[in-house]
Amino acid sequence: MNDAQLQYEGDGPAHREVVLQVEDLRMHLHTRWGVTKAVDGVTFDLRAGETLGIVGESGSGKSMLALSLVRLTPEPASRFVGGRVLLDGEDLIALSDKEMRRIRGKKISRILQDPHQSLNPVFTVGNQLKEAIRIHEGAPTKDETKRRAIDALRDVQVPEPERRLKNYPHEMSGGMKQRVVGAMAMVYTPSVLIADEPTTALDVTIQAQYLTLLRDLQRRTGVAMIVISHDFGVIAETCDQVAVMYAGRFVEHGPVAEVFDNPSHPYTRGLLDSHPRYVGRGERLRSIPGAPPELSDLPAGCRFRARCEHAVAACGESDPTPVRVSNQHTAWCFRTEEAPWADR
Amino acid sequence: MGRPLIEVDNLSKRFAVMGGPLGVRTVGHVRAVDGVSFAINEGETYALVGESGCGKTTTARTILRLFTPDGGQVRVEGRDVHALTGVELKEFRLAVQAVFQDPWASLNPRMRAGTLIAEALKANRRVSKAETKARVAALLERVGFPAWKADLYPHEFSGGQRQRIALASALITDPKLIVLDEPVSALDLSVQAQVINLLKDIQAELQTTFLIISHDLDTVRYVADRVGVMYLGQLVEETRAEELFEHAKHPYTRALLASRLALHPSERGEGAPVIGEAPSPMEPPSGCRFRTRCPHAMEICEQVPTMVQLDVGHTVACHLYSQ
Numbered sequence: 155m156n157d158a159q160l161q162y163e164g165d166g167p168a169h170r171e172v173v174l175q176v177e178d179l180r181m182h183l184h185t186r187w188g189v190t191k192a193v194d195g196v197t198f199d200l201r202a203g204e205t206l207g208i209v210g211e212s213g214s215g216k217s218m219l220a221l222s223l224v225r226l227t228p229e230p231a232s233r234f235v236g237g238r239v240l241l242d243g244e245d246l247i248a249l250s251d252k253e254m255r256r257i258r259g260k261k262i263s264r265i266l267q268d269p270h271q272s273l274n275p276v277f278t279v280g281n282q283l284k285e286a287i288r289i290h291e292g293a294p295t296k297d298e299t300k301r302r303a304i305d306a307l308r309d310v311q312v313p314e315p316e317r318r319l320k321n322y323p324h325e326m327s328g329g330m331k332q333r334v335v336g337a338m339a340m341v342y343t344p345s346v347l348i349a350d351e352p353t354t355a356l357d358v359t360i361q362a363q364y365l366t367l368l369r370d371l372q373r374r375t376g377v378a379m380i381v382i383s384h385d386f387g388v389i390a391e392t393c394d395q396v397a398v399m400y401a402g403r404f405v406e407h408g409p410v411a412e413v414f415d416n417p418s419h420p421y422t423r424g425l426l427d428s429h430p431r432y433v434g435r436g437e438r439l440r441s442i443p444g445a446p447p448e449l450s451d452l453p454a455g456c457r458f459r460a461r462c463e464h465a466v467a468a469c470g471e472s473d474p475t476p477v478r479v480s481n482q483h484t485a486w487c488f489r490t491e492e493a494p495w496a497d498r
Numbered sequence: 499m500g501r502p503l504i505e506v507d508n509l510s511k512r513f514a515v516m517g518g519p520l521g522v523r524t525v526g527h528v529r530a531v532d533g534v535s536f537a538i539n540e541g542e543t544y545a546l547v548g549e550s551g552c553g554k555t556t557t558a559r560t561i562l563r564l565f566t567p568d569g570g571q572v573r574v575e576g577r578d579v580h581a582l583t584g585v586e587l588k589e590f591r592l593a594v595q596a597v598f599q600d601p602w603a604s605l606n607p608r609m610r611a612g613t614l615i616a617e618a619l620k621a622n623r624r625v626s627k628a629e630t631k632a633r634v635a636a637l638l639e640r641v642g643f644p645a646w647k648a649d650l651y652p653h654e655f656s657g658g659q660r661q662r663i664a665l666a667s668a669l670i671t672d673p674k675l676i677v678l679d680e681p682v683s684a685l686d687l688s689v690q691a692q693v694i695n696l697l698k699d700i701q702a703e704l705q706t707t708f709l710i711i712s713h714d715l716d717t718v719r720y721v722a723d724r725v726g727v728m729y730l731g732q733l734v735e736e737t738r739a740e741e742l743f744e745h746a747k748h749p750y751t752r753a754l755l756a757s758r759l760a761l762h763p764s765e766r767g768e769g770a771p772v773i774g775e776a777p778s779p780m781e782p783p784s785g786c787r788f789r790t791r792c793p794h795a796m797e798i799c800e801q802v803p804t805m806v807q808l809d810v811g812h813t814v815a816c817h818l819y820s821q
Contacts, residue, residue, distance in 0.1 A: 211686045212657075327775045357549045357713050359775070362757040362767075384686050387759025391766055410763045428691035430720035431761055435740070438698075439720070441691035445656055 173345045173378050174200040174223075174262075179237035179247075181222040188450040192218035194402035195237070200346065203372065205379040207393035207410065209386060209425065213446045215402040216382050220350050223380070224264050225254045242345055260290045263339035264348040267356065267364055269331035272338075273323040279334050280319025283307070286338045306337040309374070310367065328356075329363045336367050343375050350382045365391050386429060390414065395482070398422045401447055401457035408483030416496075418477070418485035420462050423495040456488070464494045502537040503575060503674060503707050504561060509534045510569035511556050515780060528779045530556040532731035533570070538675070543701065543708040545722035545739070547715060547754070549776055553731040554711045558677050561709065562596055574675070588622050595668035599680035601660030605652040611638070612648025615667040622671065637666040641696060658689030662696065669700070678710045682717060694721060715758055719743050724811070727751045730779055730787040733805070737812035747814045750788045786817065794818055 181193040192215045200206050210216045221227045223239055225246060239246040241262055246254065266272050274282060283303040288294070294302070300319070307315035310333040323331055339347060349368055356364070369392065372379055381392050389396050389410060397407040398421060406419040417423045426432055427440035444461045447453060453460060455470040462469070468488050477490040510532055517525035531553040538544040546554040559565050561572050563579055572579040574590060582590050595618065598604040605614055612634045619625055619633065635645035641662040652660055661681060668676050681697070682690040698721065701708060712718050718725060718739065725742045727735040727750065735748040746752045760766045776791075777783060783790050785800040792799070796817065803815045 211688055329775050358715065358754060358757040358759075359549055361759070365759075385759070386687075387761070390760040390763045393763075414762050425688060428688045430691075430694065430716040431758075433720065435720060439691035439695050441695060442688045445658075445689075 170202040170204070172199045173202050173242060175238070175240040176200075176223070177238045177240070179219070179222060179239060180235045181218065181227055182233050182235050183218075183228065183231040184233055185231050185450075190449040191402045191452060192232075192449055193222050194449075196399075196402075196404060197237075198397060198404070198407065200378045200380065202345070202378050203376045204395070205372065205381060205393045207381045207383060207389035207396040208399055209383055209389050209396060210399035211384060211425075211446055213449070214399045215449065216399045217350055218402075219399070220264060220348050220380065220382050223346075223348060224258050224262055225249075225251075226258075226264070256290070259286065259339075259344070260342040261344050262346045262348070263342075263344045264350060265335050265339045267332075267349065267351040267361075269323070269328065269335045272335045273331060275323055278320055278322055279326070279331075280321075283319070283334065283338055283341070287341050290342060302341065306341050307334070309340070310334075310337045310371070312337070328360050332360070332364050333367060336371055340371055340375065340377070343377070345378060346380065347371065347377045348380045348382070351384070351388065361388075368392060386414075386426060387431065398425070401452060402449055403457065404484075404486065405458065406483075406485045406487075408479065408485075412480060412483045416479065416483075418479045418483065418490045418493065419458075419487045420464050420489075420495050421458050422485075424461075456486075464489055501540060503540045504538040504709070505573040505576075506534060506536050506557065506561065506570070507573065508570035509557065509560060509567055509572060511553075511560055511565055512568045526780050529731050529782070530779065531560065531567075532782075534728070534731070534733050535570075536726050536733060536736060538707055538709055540674070540707055541701075541705045542723040543710060543721055545710045545712060545718045545725045546728055547712055547718055547725060548728035549713065549754075551730075551776060551779055552728040553779075554728050555679055557728070558596075558679055558709060558711050562594060562677055563590070592618075592622050592671040593674045594677070595671060595673040595675070596677040596679065597661065597664045597668050597681050600684050601652075601657055601664055602684075604664055605660055607652050609651075610648065611643075611650050611652070611655070611663050614652070614663060615648070615670055618667060619670045633670060634666075637669055640669070640700070641666045656689070657685050658692055661685065661693050665693075665696065665700070669704075669706075672704075673706060675707045675709060678708055680712055680714075681710065683712065683714055690717070697721065715743075715754065727754070730776060730782045732787060732815070734788065734816070735812075735814045737809075741809075741812055745812075747808060747812070747819060748788075748816050749792045749794050749818070753791075786815075 176196055176198050179193055179196045183190040183192055196219060208216045234247045280303060283306060284299050287299050287302050303319060304315045307318055312318050312330060312333050371377060383389060393410045395408060396410045396413050397404045400421050406413060406422045413422060417426055424442040428442060430439060433439055442461055447457055455472055456474050459465045459469045474486045474488050476484045476486050479485055511530050512527040513530055514524040515526045515528055517523060534557055546557060548554050560567050566580055615634045615637060616630045619630060634648055638645055638647055655663060682693050710722060722739045725739050726733050729750050735751045746755055786803050789795040789799040798817045803817050803820060805813045805815045806820050807813050808819060
């Protein structure tokens with residue numbers, strides 16, 4: 155067991171320093187068809203060694219939030235219209251593109267669950283890994299770069315790393331490629347790692363390996379993680395806290411066990427109830443009727459109102475204010491206190 | 499649940515692997531399906547599960563006559579599917595329909611929903627325009643759309659809605675069997691629930707037989723009556739769905755079940771149970787194909803295990819259970 159493990163195992167993340175502070179972040183996309191409010195007032199803190207899950211349907215803005223944090227939002231449509239993203243105290247939104255390039259991949263990294271989307275098929279993995287190393291340092295020597303690439307692969311338990319450097323992505327198995335992507339993201343031990351998941355599911359065995367890889371990276375380095383997923387199973391496996399996102403905003407945010415045990419927003423309840431795991435064979439799956447609203451044409455008041463079976467008149471009049479469920483657990487719903495969805 | 503509608507008997511399907519300097523020479527074969535036998539009874543939902551590359555989709559496509567088998571037979575109501583001609587073939591095409599995984603790829607973007615739904619009927623049977631229109635409208639309503647949506651194009655529908663259109667177009671011929679190849683895995687969870695509920699309703703109403711291909715064990719547990727587990731082209735275990743999830747026998751089935759995600763943060767697992775990934779189906783291990791990843795591998799596993807019956811309707815191909 156090395157020093158990092160000793161440091162990060164045991165003590166709860168609640169006592170550690172905050173590495174990422176997101177304050178009222180607003181990122182809108184200006185297109186021919188209007189303004190899409192993809193991220194519209196998101197606030198959270200993330201501490202070293204802690205994992206935040208962001209869960210929601212397609213079109214909830216969760217992936218746009220992930221892209222906003224690394225400033226890789228679609229150009230020229232995207233505009234940061236408000237808020238701050240403080241990484242180790244530095245506001246990423248205020249940085250120039252050039253300054254951001256120095257930080258991206260070094261202090262904050264993003265990886266995709268599907269390695270086919272991350273690796274270039276026409277270069278060897280060694281080539282791509284070395285590029286990730288060279289891009290941030292004043293050109294280390296060839297030997298030094300190679301040595302670091304080998305170390306990075308060894309860290310993620312890739313067998314025979316010297317030989318693997320010469321492989322092309324198609325010569326590797328899916329699980330091996332995932333580890334290479336993990337190694338690329340971690341060559342500079344960033345403070346924050348964002349793991350983004352596509353909707354199309356991988357095989358259960360590959361998915362289990364991916365989650366093991368993430369847990370292992372975190373245990374080894376103490377990196378703070380943001381896991382983006384539509385699946386509460388992934389959240390249950392990896393996260394300390396979870397935020398449920400809907401139409402560009404958080405609707406519920408709290409410690410993961412509390413949100414599972416006491417979902418305090420009807421949308422969270424609906425997502426949990428629609429999972430076939432949580433429902434007996436004879437019972438009916440509860441689906442949430444309809445689809446998320448167009449982010450360019452949002453209704454007044456609560457954005458979930460049109461799909462909510464518990465909506466009342468107040469929901470249409472103003473935005474719901476945050477309600478404290480417990481010390482760290484917040485929900486944005488007018489009816490959180492009475493919780494009519496609780497007794498199911 | 500009655501007599502078998504579909505019988506798959508010792509089915510094999512190989513694919514040539516091309517290589518050489520020009521990529522035109524056959525350098526080997528992948529045995530995608532290698533001696534698979536099972537039967538699907540009328541009105542039941544049979545699920546084939548396994549990892550990518552286990553042959554579940556190839557099996558389904560061979561049943562659909564999209565592939566010709568290299569060995570064995572597929573029989574529908576006792577008749578060899580691949581020997582059908584003329585009127586019988588037309589009847590088969592009406593009786594067996596499919597819904598595929600990716601509703602962005604499976605619906606022709608240049609055809610309106612109504613035309614897409616009516617296509618299978620028009621191709622195989624003489625029906626009047628008025629009757630077609632009425633049937634399309636009835637089916638649209640059945641899958642939850644107003645009739646005017648027949649004039650829309652696929653891009654005007656969301657993923658879950660497209661899958662409902664695909665289902666309507668499968669239902670128009672009043673099929674006996676619908677093959678559902680990963681019908682919900684490209685969809686969001688909340689939308690998956692809508693489609694799964696609809697599938698269950700339709701089966702209860704029309705007694706259609708379903709063959710569902712999936713790697714999502716939670717969905718399978720929820721919808722299937724019986725399950726066949728495939729590994730590298732072979733069936734390794736088959737039983738009723740409840741039995742499989744309660745008393746799985748084959749080490750591979752158990753590993754698959756153990757790989758499922760936690761239901762609650764308190765059940766968080768540590769580490770992936772199956773070490774490594776499936777070997778290449780081009781060169782499957784001799785004997786039991788799972789032995790290279792199996793925690794219980796023994797000397798006898800170098801010999802091919804045979805399917806043994808453990809209980810009524812529960813069979814497994816593993817030396818742990820053969821005396």
